[in-house]
Amino acid sequence: MTACTECGAELSLHDDLEVGEIVDCSTCGTELEVLETAPPSLDRAPELAEDWGE
Amino acid sequence: MRVGLLYSRIRRDEKLLLGELRERGHDVEKIDVREHGFDLDGTDAPLMDCDLVVDRCLATSRSVHLTEACETYGVPVVNSADTAAVCANKAKTSLALADAGVPTPETTVAFTPESALDAIEDFGYPCVLKPVVGSWGRLMAKVESESAAEAILEHKDTLGHYEHSVFYVQEYVEKPGRDVRVLAADGEPIAAMTRSGDHWLTNAAKGGEVNALDVDDELAEVVADASDAVGGGLLGVDAMERGAPRAPEDATGDDVEPGAEGGYTVHEVNHTVEFKALDEAVDVDVPAAVVDWLEATAASETTGLEVTA
Known part of the structure; x- marks a missing residue:
């Protein structure tokens, strides 16, 4: 199992995890960026920037 | 490839x-x-x-x-x-659309709070203030009074980034509780949806309800022209229906005749378009259609032939 880097809660990750994807910690709500998939490695995702969008 | x-x-x-x-x-x-x-x-x-x-x-x-x-x-x-340079900046997009004769909301760009307030007074209330760079409906303001205008302009003027001192003032378009998103590849519609909601902003990112929309000839022409105006590519063209009656509160997007009376007006063209909401709303396999276009585009780069969707 992979733990949330912020609150330490265990995360349930889906199978098709992609590097660069963002997952939410269901316990504390922190957005976590997937750094590696095998094994999964996560870190707090960058904050939303003003020029983000489509 | x-x-x-x-x-x-x-x-x-x-x-x-x-x-x-x-x-x-x-x-x-x-x-x-x-x-x-x-x-x-x-x-x-x-x-x-x-x-x-x-x-x-x-x-x-x-x-x-x-x-x-x-x-x-x-x-x-x-x-x-x-295309990126034009679509990344709402002022550039508006100029490109207007220059190409594509219907787009009346817009004034001003560089001081005073001249922006003059523009707002000229448009009358309500009107809209938008950042020239940004997405997902963030930092958009529907300005409904002079006092509100003064407060918003002061806030923008002191926000720090120079782009907040580019005041993009736009007419407020009465729309039927929804706007239209068309995903198009070099001007050819792949799929379209309406985004409905009670809020004046109806973006899917703002929680607007999405429904599939058939693209009529008028909308297809507007989309093709808008795509050409900004340089083409894979685009999300956003339009509003001028003069169409507002749907009843319990209505879905399917209850409104598109393009009623005043026709469409294009308010935004997105160059790194998101399509997950569209993919869920329509029967078209959107990622497949996008990859079809990518394959054709890559092939045309090799052969030098133009892509025709």
């Missing part, structure tokens, strides 16, 4: 795209743009030998610079740097 995908965050949209590309056996190189440097004549990012690079940068600033870099390196990239 070998496809480079420029990204800094993999959204659901990129996952759909990656899944479709891999399923078709394409060699996909994900390029996290945060990890590389981009020199004047090349980069350590693994994009130089790609048949096509797809710009999916979440940050507009990165998108604008990296499409320019790719073109300088001679690497085919979608969308083009010209």
Whole structure:
């Protein structure tokens, strides 16, 4: 199992995890960026920037 | 084909795209743009030998610079740097649309709070203040009084970034509780949806309800013209229906006749378009259609022939 880097809660990750994807910690709500998939490695995702969008 | 995908965050949209590309056996190189440097004549990012690079940068600033870099390196990239530059800035988009005769809301750009207030007074209340760079409906203001205008302008003037002192003032368009999003590839609609809601902003990102929409001839023409105006590519063209009656509160987007009376007016064109909401709303396999277009575009880069959707 992979733990949330912020609150330490265990995360349930889906199978098709992609590097660069963002997952939410269901316990504390922190957005976590997937750094590696095998094994999964996560870190707090960058904050939303003003020029983000489509 | 070998496809480079420029990204800094993999959204659901990129996952759909990656899944479709891999399923078709394409060699996909994900390029996290945060990890590389981009020199004047090349980069350590693994994009130089790609048949096509797809710009999916979440940050507009990165998108604008990296499409320019790719073109300088001679690497085919979608969308083009010209398209990115125009679509990344609402003032440039409005000028390009108006210059091409595409219906678009009346807009004034001003550079001081005083001249912006003059523009707002000329439009009357309500009118709309938008940042020239930004997305997802953020920092948009529906201005309903002089006192509100003064407060918003003061706030914008002191926000710090110089772009907040570019005041983009626009007429408020009465719409039937929804706007229209058309995903188009070089002007040819792939699929379309309405985005409905009680709030004056009806973006899907703001929680607007989405429903599939059939593109009528009038809308198709507007979309084609808007696409041409900004340089073409894979685009999300956003339009409103002028003069159409507001749907009843319990109505869905299907209850309104599109394009009623005053026709469509294009208020935005998105160059790194998100399509996950559209994919869920329509019967069309949107990622498949996008990859069809990418394949045709890559082939045209090889043969020099123009893509016809």
